[in-house]
Amino acid sequence: MSSTNxxxxxxxxxxxxxxxxxxxxxxxxxxxxxxxxxxxxxxxxESGSGKSVTNLSIIRLVPNPPGKIVSGEVxxxxxxxxxxSPEQVRKIRGCRIAMIFQDPMTSLNPFLKISKxxxxxxxxxxxxxxxxxYEHAIKMLETVGIPDARTRVDNYPHEFSGGMRQRVxxxxxxxxxxxxxxxxxxxxxxxxxxxxxxxxxxxxLKQETGTSVILITHDLGVVAGMxxxxxxxxxxxxxxxxxxxxLFARPGNPYTKGLLRSVPDPTAEQGKxxxxxxxxxxxxxxxxxxxxxxxxxxxxxxxRREFPPFVELTSDHHSLCHFAQEVFAASGxxxxxxx
Amino acid sequence: MTTVPTNDQPLLSIRDLKVHFDLGSADILDRAxxxxxxxxxxxxxxxxxxxxPGETLGLVGESGCGKxxxxxxxxxxxxxxxxxxxxxxxxxxxxxxRGLREQRRHLQIIFQDPYASLNPRMTIGQIVGEPLETFxxxxxxxxxxxxxxxxxxxxxxQRYIKRYPHEFSGGQRQRIxIARALAVDPDFIVADEPIxxxxxxxxxxxxxxxxxLxxxxxxxxxxxxxxxxxxxxxSDRAAVMYxxxxxxxxxxxxxYDEPLMxxxxxxxxxxxxxxxxxxxxxxxITLEGDVPSPINxxxxxxxxxxxxxxxxxxxxxxxxxxxIKPAHYAACIRISPSEPHIEDVAPGAAPGLEISQKPxxx
Numbered sequence: 028m029s030s031t032n033x034x035x036x037x038x039x040x041x042x043x044x045x046x047x048x049x050x051x052x053x054x055x056x057x058x059x060x061x062x063x064x065x066x067x068x069x070x071x072x073e074s075g076s077g078k079s080v081t082n083l084s085i086i087r088l089v090p091n092p093p094g095k096i097v098s099g100e101v102x103x104x105x106x107x108x109x110x111x112s113p114e115q116v117r118k119i120r121g122c123r124i125a126m127i128f129q130d131p132m133t134s135l136n137p138f139l140k141i142s143k144x145x146x147x148x149x150x151x152x153x154x155x156x157x158x159x160x161y162e163h164a165i166k167m168l169e170t171v172g173i174p175d176a177r178t179r180v181d182n183y184p185h186e187f188s189g190g191m192r193q194r195v196x197x198x199x200x201x202x203x204x205x206x207x208x209x210x211x212x213x214x215x216x217x218x219x220x221x222x223x224x225x226x227x228x229x230x231x232l233k234q235e236t237g238t239s240v241i242l243i244t245h246d247l248g249v250v251a252g253m254x255x256x257x258x259x260x261x262x263x264x265x266x267x268x269x270x271x272x273x274l275f276a277r278p279g280n281p282y283t284k285g286l287l288r289s290v291p292d293p294t295a296e297q298g299k300x301x302x303x304x305x306x307x308x309x310x311x312x313x314x315x316x317x318x319x320x321x322x323x324x325x326x327x328x329x330x331r332r333e334f335p336p337f338v339e340l341t342s343d344h345h346s347l348c349h350f351a352q353e354v355f356a357a358s359g360x361x362x363x364x365x366x
Numbered sequence: 367m368t369t370v371p372t373n374d375q376p377l378l379s380i381r382d383l384k385v386h387f388d389l390g391s392a393d394i395l396d397r398a399x400x401x402x403x404x405x406x407x408x409x410x411x412x413x414x415x416x417x418x419p420g421e422t423l424g425l426v427g428e429s430g431c432g433k434x435x436x437x438x439x440x441x442x443x444x445x446x447x448x449x450x451x452x453x454x455x456x457x458x459x460x461x462x463x464r465g466l467r468e469q470r471r472h473l474q475i476i477f478q479d480p481y482a483s484l485n486p487r488m489t490i491g492q493i494v495g496e497p498l499e500t501f502x503x504x505x506x507x508x509x510x511x512x513x514x515x516x517x518x519x520x521x522x523x524q525r526y527i528k529r530y531p532h533e534f535s536g537g538q539r540q541r542i543x544i545a546r547a548l549a550v551d552p553d554f555i556v557a558d559e560p561i562x563x564x565x566x567x568x569x570x571x572x573x574x575x576x577x578x579l580x581x582x583x584x585x586x587x588x589x590x591x592x593x594x595x596x597x598x599x600x601s602d603r604a605a606v607m608y609x610x611x612x613x614x615x616x617x618x619x620x621x622y623d624e625p626l627m628x629x630x631x632x633x634x635x636x637x638x639x640x641x642x643x644x645x646x647x648x649x650x651i652t653l654e655g656d657v658p659s660p661i662n663x664x665x666x667x668x669x670x671x672x673x674x675x676x677x678x679x680x681x682x683x684x685x686x687x688x689x690i691k692p693a694h695y696a697a698c699i700r701i702s703p704s705e706p707h708i709e710d711v712a713p714g715a716a717p718g719l720e721i722s723q724k725p726x727x728x
Contacts, residue, residue, distance in 0.1 A: 188656045191656070218428040219428070219592065220636045223635070224652055226638075245566055251639065251641055251645045252639075252645035275640065276642075285567065286566060289566060289570035290570075292595075292640075293598045293599075293639075301570065302567070302571045303567040303571075306537055307565065
């Protein structure tokens with residue numbers, strides 16, 4: 028592992044398209060971002076925005092056909108993953124890059140004991156013997172806070188609750204000490220009190236191991252508490268990217284601003300909730316111009332005609348909008364962010 | 367938001383409502399030998415509350431706490447095991463099916479999953495028009511006109527009347543479900559997790575729609591959700607449920623700002639706030655463990671297995687819902703009207719023990 032490159036992951040102009048009966052769906056359309064070592068990056072967006080496909084592309088798990096990574100680079104620790112052979116990718120996937128998915132029930136095999144599923148990972152990647160792998164599995168379950176791990180390790184998935192299953196998934200993901208952990212909506216299927224437990228666990232393990240994390244979620248609250256940087260996606264594009272504190276304090280994109288305002292704020296007085304009109308677009312039939320224009324209150328003629336530029340607001344803050352500077356400036360004023 | 371009702375006559379009174387599901391015997395041999403049942407799930411176990419005209423009562427709790435079962439039992443979509451649901455001097459829980467059908471006109475429900483709750487083989491016109499026909503409110507051209515009006519009311523175009531559910535997005539389907547509920551001009555609507563399946567930007571639209579309809583039609587809502595932020599936003603009063611029982615009832619703002627129950631505090635503390643500054647500094651109360659199984663719920667206070675303030679007596683005495691502060695009810699033996707804040711109560715003391723041991727004080 029080279030420690031010279033500061034960036035663990037560099038994604039350049041990634042495009043992943045799906046061939047459907049309805050035409051080509053540009054699920055991910057020209058995404059670029061950097062992930063520094065030890066950093067947590069949040070990717071937020073509504074369903075269909077391309078956030079999950081982005082991450083499936085990074086680990087080369089896009090179902091093909093119908094999906095295809097059309098162009099771009101995914102440079103992980105100096106190597107372009109998209110150029111590797113399937114065997115080489117398999118060595119990285121599950122080992123140096125690990126994943127946790129939304130639904131812990133469907134991501135575990137219901138017919139196999141937890142022990143078997145955990146052992147598989149380290150036997151394959153770390154060359155553990157059966158005995159070593161078994162002990163390692165118990166140690167990992169203890170790490171993620173499963174009580175009585177030595178007996179629980181031989182249970183089947185259905186004997187675990189949702190929160191416990193997600194802990195098992197995390198144990199499996201962290202078995203090989205990955206450099207990058209991709210968590211795709213890891214707490215969406217869980218209750219709030221269990222969500223809090225799992226988020227605390229991810230935070231704690233991240234501190235201990237120094238793993239970099241990509242956290243995909245639709246919940247702005249989760250992003251606020253967990254991440255260093257945020258990417259906001261809409262219709263397969265990055266609409267805004269910034270440091271988390273900056274994005275919440277000074278959003279530079281009307282979509283981000285709308286999203287932030289449409290979450291009920293328990294600390295504020297009740298009034299009519301801000302709502303973004305309309306619904307997310309059908310990405311197989313995008314009109315020219317800005318994909319958010321039909322729902323945007325700031326939209327003008329130019330937005331419907333021309334695709335917006337990706338404007339640099341500060342060195343670490345970019346926004347895809349014709350009026351990015353103006354929106355950003357307005358957010359800086361005291362009443363700007365939360366109307 | 368509507369104002370908190372001044373009228374003291376409740377629209378709906380629920381009295382000691384219980385919904386138990388018998389799991390039955392394991393197999394036919396067991397049944398032949400009359401073996402004991404495998405257990406009873408006490409989904410709702412003695413809930414009493416009043417819902418006042420024009421208010422929104424938020425019902426919040428984790429999955430499996432019985433909140434949806436309670437909502438369904440009010441409308442008798444799930445048969446209550448015992449207890450009363452009094453609506454306009456009639457006990458819905460004990461009405462004949464004919465009598466119930468007459469009353470159902472006034473009580474409707476909106477379901478969580480807009481994909482599963484609309485018949486895929488019926489057009490939108492048929493779906494929204496069906497209640498009109500069932501209750502003989504309108505037919506023919508009049509019914510169609512009414513359906514068109516209903517679609518407009520919920521923000522859908524009249525042109526959609528001939529389309530099928532699969533042609534609509536989640537948010538639009540939820541609007542169709544709302545139009546169907548409104549078709550019979552109900553007084554009371556159970557909204558069972560109406561926004562949980564929707565995208566963030568669509569959730570706000572549906573919440574605003576529900577609020578607008580409430581103002582226009584003087585509706586009363588029981589708003590069921592696991593999302594405390596949404597509950598705080600739409601509700602006048604809120605009730606917190608844990609394993610089949612109500613544990614705290616108060617004004618929605620009060621319950622959020624000054625919760626009394628350790629469980630409510632943990633629940634609020636677990637909700638992530640969309641503000642990095644607050645998230646970085648606030649102390650989170652993380653509950654240990656999972657929600658226990660409702661088949662064999664813990665004895666005494668059902669929360670005692672996860673409660674940081676639990677003492678010996680908590681596992682023995684079942685706490686009653688007591689008015690701790692004016693219009694603020696909580697079920698905890700470790701607090702009382704004279705000592706409402708659990709943090710200030712002396713270690714091991716249980717000032718509310720006596721009240722809970724006297725039955726029927728609420």
